Structures are given as structure tokens and as C-alpha cells.
Amino acid sequence: MQRITFNMQEPPKECEGAHRAWEWWITATEEEKAVARRQMDEKNEEFIKSECKRLLTPxxxxxxxxxxxxxxxxxxxxxxxxxxxxxxxxxxxxxxxxxxxxxxxxxxxxxxxxxxxxxxxxxxxxxxxxxxxxxxxxxxxxxxxxxxxxxxxxxxxxxxxxxxxxxxxxxxxxxxxxxxxxxxxxxxxxxxxxxxxxxxxxxxxxxxxxxxxxxxxxxxxxxxxxxxxxxxxxxxxxxxxxxxxxxxxxxxxxxxx
Ligand SMILES: Nc1ncnc2c1ncn2[C@@H]1O[C@H](COP(=O)(O)OP(=O)(O)O)[C@@H](O)[C@H]1O
Ligand SMILES: [Mg+2]
Missing domain, CATH: 3.40.50.300 (P-loop containing nucleotide triphosphate hydrolases)
Incomplete structure (x- = not known):
């Protein structure tokens, strides 16, 4: 799967959820990031599968x-x-x-x-x-x-x-x-x-x-x-x-x- 890489900028502190995610990201080890990516890929795949099923079932x-x-x-x-x-x-x-x-x-x-x-x-x-x-x-x-x-x-x-x-x-x-x-x-x-x-x-x-x-x-x-x-x-x-x-x-x- 092709991945889009980007440099994450610090989100405004008022966006608490996003800020917490950013903090986690900049402190996480490469290994932790790899696990998170895998989980995200799996979730996306599940979502795509269920969407396909929904669209294919009129x-x-x-x-x-x-x-x-x-x-x-x-x-x-x-x-x-x-x-x-x-x-x-x-x-x-x-x-x-x-x-x-x-x-x-x-x-x-x-x-x-x-x-x-x-x-x-x-x-x-x-x-x-x-x-x-x-x-x-x-x-x-x-x-x-x-x-x-x-x-x-x-x-x-x-x-x-x-x-x-x-x-x-x-x-x-x-x-x-x-x-x-x-x-x-x-x-x-x-x-x-x-x-x-x-x-x-x-x-x-x-x-x-x-x-x-x-x-x-x-x-x-x-x-x-x-x-x-x-x-x-x-x-x-x-x-x-x-x-x-x-x-x-x-x-x-x-x-x-
Ligand atoms: N030629 C066949 N091959 C496999 N299963 C069959 C065949 N004919 C009937 N059946 C099975 O027998 C059962 C009754 O068939 P169904 O199609 O409901 O009959 P009908 O609508 O004529 O009452 C169903 O479980 C069906 O799958
Ligand atoms: Mg019948």
C-alpha cells in the first residue's frame, strides 16, 4: 500500500484531541508508530470492505x-x-x-x-x-x-x-x-x-x-x-x-x- 508521508505540524492547543495525538506521535518510537500504522491500515481495510458491501447491496x-x-x-x-x-x-x-x-x-x-x-x-x-x-x-x-x-x-x-x-x-x-x-x-x-x-x-x-x-x-x-x-x-x-x-x-x- 502506498503511504502518504508528511511532517506533522503542531495543532493548536485548543484542539485537545489532535494535540494529544500529535504529542504522542512526536514522542513515539518508530516501532510504536509502525504498530499504529498497521492498526490504521486494518481499520481502513475493514471500512473499505464494509462500504463496498453496502454499495453492492442495493x-x-x-x-x-x-x-x-x-x-x-x-x-x-x-x-x-x-x-x-x-x-x-x-x-x-x-x-x-x-x-x-x-x-x-x-x-x-x-x-x-x-x-x-x-x-x-x-x-x-x-x-x-x-x-x-x-x-x-x-x-x-x-x-x-x-x-x-x-x-x-x-x-x-x-x-x-x-x-x-x-x-x-x-x-x-x-x-x-x-x-x-x-x-x-x-x-x-x-x-x-x-x-x-x-x-x-x-x-x-x-x-x-x-x-x-x-x-x-x-x-x-x-x-x-x-x-x-x-x-x-x-x-x-x-x-x-x-x-x-x-x-x-x-x-x-x-x-x-
Ligand atoms: N434440483 C435441486 N438441486 C438442489 N436443491 C434443490 C433442487 N430442487 C429443490 N432443491 C431444494 O429443495 C428445497 C425446496 O425447493 P424450492 O425451490 O423451495 O421449491 P418450490 O419453490 O418449488 O416449492 C430447497 O431447499 C431447495 O434448495
Ligand atoms: Mg417456492
Missing amino acids: KTWKKSMWPAGKEIRFCFRDWDYTLQADHETAKAVACQAKALSDKIIAGSTDNAAFIGGTGCGKTSLAIAILTACRKHSMPCMVLSTAELVSSLDSSYGYDDARRQIAKVEKAAVDCSVLLLDDLGVEGGPQIKPVRRDMAQLMYRISNARLDKATLVTTNNTPAELGRMYDERIVSRLIPKNKGQIVDMRGLDDVRGK
Whole structure:
């Protein structure tokens, strides 16, 4: 590391802290100075590292609402196709997801949807896309729709919680790539229309993201989603183009395997 050397001048006595440091410096041995320099270098390094981390983690990521409140880490290398009985489909869906991620990194704003049963790896592949995008400094965010509904529920009558949700909404609109995880669970097993504030929130988010990529994972068919949400929301979020739909129906539940 290159060091700037300078002759320290005596600071005014009124600046007590600086004066004490100066006194120490002019009386310190070379060895003591070397220790102090090392400590300063270490502190600077720590500071630089933490600043880099802060700058590389855009605000939108921190506003994520994770399924069961727990951040998930997954990249394409973590995908193990041998967990599935149908190796070929397991390979094919991962290749499709990788191609979708390359496309988004290259600038595409087309939405994509992962459809399939519980535990087959929908969220994992979608997170792998976000991981790749984040490596290219794209602001990303994860919104678990179940968590979102439950926070809307518990925020009822609490201004602070409402403000918090407004910040989440802003981040969801602003980020380059948004993952709406498990869209449809909020409709319950009877596939009922979702609560009004949730429907309105999803409408605003989907409407504001027409020029940004949104990924959706869901256990439901578009027709079922249409029973929970306004058709306009479904048609904005779920792509029609087959290439943008990762069909994982028929894959096994490998949770805990
Ligand atoms: N092909 C796979 N390779 C490695 N881990 C997998 C694979 N598929 C699923 N998993 C793991 O199984 C669990 C359930 O996967 P998840 O992506 O949450 O499923 P889904 O969103 O479809 O319910 C997670 O812990 C995930 O990491
Ligand atoms: Mg999931």
C-alpha cells in the first residue's frame, strides 16, 4: 500500500484531541508508530470492505420479504438434477432458467413464470436468476406473497407498519428484477379472491413494472390465478410466450432430500 508521508505540524492547543495525538506521535518510537500504522491500515481495510458491501447491496434487496422470513441463497451451480427422478426435465428447466437469466442480464424486460408443485425447485431456480443478475449489479428483490399478505393483515391500523409496506412497494416498483414468490398461496386451497388491499397493491406493482422484468413462481395455473386476482393483473404478470414459462409440473417434491 502506498503511504502518504508528511511532517506533522503542531495543532493548536485548543484542539485537545489532535494535540494529544500529535504529542504522542512526536514522542513515539518508530516501532510504536509502525504498530499504529498497521492498526490504521486494518481499520481502513475493514471500512473499505464494509462500504463496498453496502454499495453492492442495493436498497431494494434489503427490502425483500423472504418466505418464512429467511433469506435463501441459491445459484445455478447448486442445482442438482439427480435429485429428480426425471433427470432430463430437471436439466432442461435449469438450462431454460439459465437462458432466461442471460437474457435479462442482456437487457430483456420480459417476465417469466415458474409453474409446478411444491418443493420441485421453482423458488431455487428463480433465486439463481436473481443471484446471476445481482452479480451484474442489477437491483433485485424478492417478495413472498404470503409474507406480504400477512404483513398487510398485521399492519391494519398501525401507521408505522403501513409506512414500511409503502417502502416495500416502492422498492418492488424500482428494482430491475422482482421475484414474486409463490403467487397464489394467498388465495388458499379454495382459490378465493384475495383481500382487496393485496389485490390493489399487486395491481399497482404489476402496472408500474411493464418495462421491467418480473419473475413469478406459482403452484397455480393462470386460470386459478384469475379467480384470485383481476385478469389484468394475471395477464401483466404471467407471460403468454411459452419460452418465458418454465414448466416444472410433474417434477418431484425434493424438499429435505
Ligand atoms: N434440483 C435441486 N438441486 C438442489 N436443491 C434443490 C433442487 N430442487 C429443490 N432443491 C431444494 O429443495 C428445497 C425446496 O425447493 P424450492 O425451490 O423451495 O421449491 P418450490 O419453490 O418449488 O416449492 C430447497 O431447499 C431447495 O434448495
Ligand atoms: Mg417456492
